Amino acid sequence: MLLPRRSTGRQIPTILRAVTLVICTLLGTGLPVGPLAAAEGPSGLPLPRFVTTRSNPINVRVGPGTRYDVAWVYVKAGTPVEIIQEFDTWRKIRDVDGSEGWLHQNLLQGKRAGLVAPSGTEPVALRRDPNDDAGVRAWLTPSFRVDIKECDGKWCKVVATTHPVTGGPQSFDGYLHQEQLWGVYKDETFD
Numbered sequence: 001m002l003l004p005r006r007s008t009g010r011q012i013p014t015i016l017r018a019v020t021l022v023i024c025t026l027l028g029t030g031l032p033v034g035p036l037a038a039a040e041g042p043s044g045l046p047l048p049r050f051v052t053t054r055s056n057p058i059n060v061r062v063g064p065g066t067r068y069d070v071a072w073v074y075v076k077a078g079t080p081v082e083i084i085q086e087f088d089t090w091r092k093i094r095d096v097d098g099s100e101g102w103l104h105q106n107l108l109q110g111k112r113a114g115l116v117a118p119s120g121t122e123p124v125a126l127r128r129d130p131n132d133d134a135g136v137r138a139w140l141t142p143s144f145r146v147d148i149k150e151c152d153g154k155w156c157k158v159v160a161t162t163h164p165v166t167g168g169p170q171s172f173d174g175y176l177h178q179e180q181l182w183g184v185y186k187d188e189t190f191d
Helices: 005-029
Strands: 049-053 058-061 070-074 080-087 090-094 100-104 113-116 124-127 136-140 145-152 155-162 170-177
Touching: 080 100, 080 113, 136 170
Parallel strands: none
Antiparallel strands: 049 080, 058 070, 058 100, 080 090, 090 100, 113 145, 124 136, 124 170, 145 155, 155 170
């Protein structure tokens, strides 16, 4: 129903009061409001969120659909990316370098992975326990990919797998400081 222009102008203060009431109610309950609050996309899942690529190769597109040009190609499954927007069945992702593009939802999975201190230059200690005094299981180079099993807000339990030229892969499980990983948010907890 369309309202005459004069009526619409009088309803704006009423609408603003209602919005203010909702915001005040949320603030009073301690629920996050504003930029710190996680939004939800059409999927009902929070935005932003981290996921991994499901298969390879995967064409990342400049827009949400196959009619858009390919921006770049992921050649390895399990690459961590951050979903920052959703449009129908398409997900806008951001990678560790900050590049953004679109992938179909079927090309992504909820499995968590991360990259070790991607902007660092020094190896990072993979600890036996979530403690700075715990023994070192392995030294991981910057941008080394790990599977993230759980995080408590300070430490993440991870599995690091090497793929040597000769011999089979070797896996090392242990703990990394959460801030040493790209692929998990500050203070995020999950198991």
